[in-house]
Amino acid sequence: MTNTLLKGFPIKEGERTETISKRRERRYAAEKRFKILGILSILVAISTLFLLIGNMINKGFSAFKQTYLELSISLPENKFPNEKQISPNVISELNFKSFLKRALLKKFPEIKSRRDKRLLYKLISSGATFDLQDAVFENPKLLGKTITTLAIASDDVDQYIKGNITANNQGRITIKQSKWIDKLVDDGVINQKFNLKFFTNGDSREPELAGILGATIGSLLTMLVALALAFPLGVAAAIYLEEFAPKNRWTDLVEVNISNLAAVPSIVFGLLGLAVFLGFFGMHRSAPLVGGVVLALMTLPTVIIASRAALGSVPPSIREAATGIGASPMQVVLHHVLPLAIPGILTGTIIGAARALGETAPLLMIGMVAFIVDIPQGINDSATALPVQIFLWADSPERAFVEKTAAATLVLLTVLIIMNLGAVLLRKKFERRW
Amino acid sequence: MTYKTIPILFAVFCVMITAASARDQIRVVGSSTVFPFSTAVAENFGRITKFKTPVIESTGTGGGAKLFCSGLGTRHPDITNASRRIKRSEINRCAKNGISKIIEIQFGFDGIVIANTKSGGKIDLDMRHVFLALAKKVPIDAEGKKLVSNPHKRWSDIDPSLPNIKIEVLGPPPTSGTRDAFVELAMEGGCKTFKTIKAMKKRNKKKYKALCHGIREDGVFIDAGENDNLIVQKLNANPNAFGIFGFSFLDQNSDSVKGASINGIAPTFENITSGKYKISRSLYFYIKKAHIGVIPGLRDFVKEFTSEKSFGDEGYLVDKGLIPLSKEKREKARSTIETLKELSMQEQTQGS
Structure with missing residues (x-):
């Protein structure tokens, strides 16, 4: 058997074991390469996944926080002593927007011109009015008192605070507004809280009010x-x-x-x-x-x-x-x-x-x-x-x-x-x- | 549960799905350009009235008209938004399906801008430049007699005064209303400046249209999809690229991108409002007259849309990037709703 084989392969006995061991090494090497390839492909897949998730977390994590303005609002006297008369319609006749505006203006007594006032009011979201309205409707006893409330900030303020947009005069936040915001931050009026609205609201055109x-x-x-x-x-x-x-x-x-x-x-x-x-x-x-x-x-x-x-x-x-x-x-x-x-x-x-x-x-x-x-x-x-x-x-x-x-x-x-x-x-x- | 109850349950389910009840919610379809405005009105309407918040679908102007004109009754939408005027063919389709009374409201303008990133160079274009940069075939003489396929690779090839950078423009796909308007206003505007081509309009309208509306397909104009946010992001990544999108996106991203002047006029709010900036179009919505009084709140919704606090000079739609109408036109819109004046066929033909 060996002789016939040796006829086909003109090599000597000693060389034969050497060829076999060489071949074995090659097979082991191939196996190693195959393993490494497999590990590499898993690594590529996992790193792509982490890239995606990391990118999403990086971009999206700030959305779980929302900027609020802490304002003290003096509400007018309760004109409806009978509790039963208080319905959403009656409450909504009160101009809650103006209460918020007044409270915000109190922080900046130096602002006089109509244009500047409009710019200032833009810092608060339109949702703040409805939040206040709901709070008063739930507890009419608040009427006539001065309450401290968290007014939700507009999306531009929120983004500015989070550093996603910069102030510029043609931009969403003007230089003037950015100075006001900086002052409000220094005074501790502006602060960030967990964004509960994101989980309890439906869709909205105002990003600060939009939820899932x-x-x-x-x-x-x-x-x-x-x-x-x-x-x-x-x-x-x-x-x-x-x-x-x-x-x-x-x-x-x-x-x-x-x-x-x-x-x-x-x-x-x-x-x-x-x-x-x-x-x-x-x-x-x-x-x-x-x-x-x-x-x-x-x-x-x-x-x-x-x-x-x-x-x-x-x-x-x-x-x-x-x-x-x-x-x-x-x-x-x-x-x-x-x-x-x-x-x-x-x-x-x-x-x-x-x-x-x-x-x-x-x-x-x-x-x-x-x-x-x-x-x-x-x-x-x-x-x-x-x-x-x-x-x-x-x-x-x-x-x-x-x-x-x-x-x-x-x-x-x-x-x-x-x-x-x-x-x-x-x-x-x-x-x-x- | 026995196995006998399964068929019964299935039968109940079948009855349930076929039972279509009356609708108490306004349904709006149509243009994606009008979508941000329509939704803002809907949300406000839902908050301040006792009615349900209307449901708005963004289907594109053409898709909206198709749904709108598919029939009367609660199964079909009440309003369709459009970033161009309704076409004669669409009115005919409506009429065929029994919708003969349509109310048309023009509610504002939208500017289309050509913008690049803030860090990129400033560029002053005129419509002829736009046409020469983006058309499939361009004339090589001043008269416009001889046409060749567009050889321009750099802005400076068109006019030595323009920067020596590669032409690279990201824009909306052919299905988009923004693309239609851009082609009609900017491209055709530049195309017409050639005498021979202008003369062609009377002789051979088809050829004229093909020439003026044809956008090049050699990779210089990049179809960037319907998502304008994506275009803005791509502009920030590539300082040499320009993008075409609606004014509201320029307005929202004005800290990172800037609009190019067209014929020396910058695309600002004031210039578009006054009509100085030429690449702007009207926005409309159409209401089925037969649905007023049937769908609760429909009339109130339209009234909310056309109230001063929404589409007026300082209304909330302006905050969303709408270019408001003139005072007279706003009055006209309101009186149309008061009197429920229908769109007449003649009027439409005059319009476009």
């Missing part, structure tokens, strides 16, 4: 509808295809179509929603109901494919054992196979839902890309979704929306991370290996 509650609830309602439809339908379809359907040309066709559907661009589902649900069924435009149905159609293939994989991984011995002790096919599936497959099904569903949560294109066609201030109360109210809100803010001219955009992105990313983490945990907890 409306969009978050919109997203939530949409996902509820989507999951309520996609989960049962998807699981039922998967059970039939995996457990009951005969294997023939028809089921093959259905299978191919489902896989195909998973790859259809999402805008196509939006067009379908526009034509069928809005056009034919006459459902409400911009409603989470329509959005949910459209997103359900979009997630359905993902759910079906994941559920089939989960059902398929349940070992046949379980089915055979159940059948052996006399369970009907339906009992086999519902009592034995499905409970074992549920963790996998849920994981697939959550991943599908996370994808649907980040979707804007299909919502564009059905009118959910819109300016909506009111917080949606039900699935038939007009609503937007989180990614839509990000898209709308990114498009707004006001500079302060840049940080709002990044902040909303952070919120969306957090929700997505929680969902994906949930999927991983579910799998870890209930996963069974055979």
Whole structure:
């Protein structure tokens, strides 16, 4: 054997071991290179992710703080001694704007000209008036007293304080205004607080008042509808295809179509929603109901494919054992196979839902890309979704929306991370290996 | 839950989705240029009245008109915003779908600016420069007889008085109303300054339009998408580039970008208001007369839009970058709403 081999390779015995060990070294080196390549690619992926998140945090973190002016406001006497007479209409007749203006002017007695006064008043947001009005309505006893209130600053002041814009005479903050602001900061009138409004308000055209509650609830309602439809339908379809359907040309066709559907661009589902649900069924435009149905159609293939994989991984011995002790096919599936497959099904569903949560294109066609201030109360109210809100803010001219955009992105990313983490945990907890 | 209840639930769901109830919320569609103004009015309206805040969709002028004209009734929008006048074809489409009574309100102007970053050089352009820099085909003689595909690579190639830097202009895509207006006002404005081309307008309107409205496609003009914020950011990154966008974005970012003068007139608020700065267009919205009184608050919303405290000289829309109308025109807008005067076909044809 060795002789014949040696005939083919004209090398001596000693050289032979040397070639082999050389070859082995080369193989080890190749393996090392392969490993390093793998580690490098993971590093590139992770660093890109960190770059994205870091950039968002860097840009958006300041949005969680909001600038306020601490003003002491003297409110007029209560002219309505009877508490019952106090209604929003009566309260709103009081000129709260002028109270705020007067309080601010008190800090700058030297400002006399109308022009300068107008510039000064621009430091306060229009939202401050409504905040004060609400406070007085909630507690009418405040009338006649001098109260210290936090008046929300306008977006330009906020951005100036955060260092995002500089003062210049053609700019949003003039040199004059910047001097006033600096004085107010020195006096401790201007300070920053946690921006609660960002989490409790709906959308607004004033960046300092804009919040994500409306969009978050919109997203939530949409996902509820989507999951309520996609989960049962998807699981039922998967059970039939995996457990009951005969294997023939028809089921093959259905299978191919489902896989195909998973790859259809999402805008196509939006067009379908526009034509069928809005056009034919006459459902409400911009409603989470329509959005949910459209997103359900979009997630359905993902759910079906994941559920089939989960059902398929349940070992046949379980089915055979159940059948052996006399369970009907339906009992086999519902009592034995499905409970074992549920963790996998849920994981697939959550991943599908996370994808649907980040979707804007299909919502564009059905009118959910819109300016909506009111917080949606039900699935038939007009609503937007989180990614839509990000898209709308990114498009707004006001500079302060840049940080709002990044902040909303952070919120969306957090929700997505929680969902994906949930999927991983579910799998870890209930996963069974055979 | 038994398996029998599932079909019942499904049936209930089907009934629920088909039951379309009356709408108590105003719906507005249309131009993305008008969107910032329309939304500001809507928000204010929602806060100070008992009505729900109107829902505003930014669909573009053309897309808005399409939705607006698709029919009467609660399933269709009540108002469409437009950054140009409604077209005859759109009125016809409306009429075909039973919307014969439309009220037209002009509510302000919008200037289109050519801007670069503050740290970049100052540039004084006239419309002819703009045309020569951006057109697909340009004349090489003063008369405009001989046409070649645009050879200009640097601003100084057009006019030695302009800076010796590469021409690089970021602008909106063809779907945008801003692009339409820019092409019509600035490009055509410069195009017309050539005698032969001007004469061509009467002889061969199609050819004239193709020449004056054709923007070059050799990479000098960069289609930067609908997002004007992105253009502003790109300008800050590249001091030699110029961008084309609406005045409100210049106004909001005036600490980082500056507008180029056109024919010696700087794009300031005062110059656009007075009409001295030529690249400006009118903004409109259109209301379905049949919806007034059906959709609660529609008339009040329009009144809020046209009140002095919103679209007046010192109103909140001006803070958002709107160029207000003259006092007489504002009065006219209000009286149109008072009398609910409809847009007539003749009037429209005169208009454009």
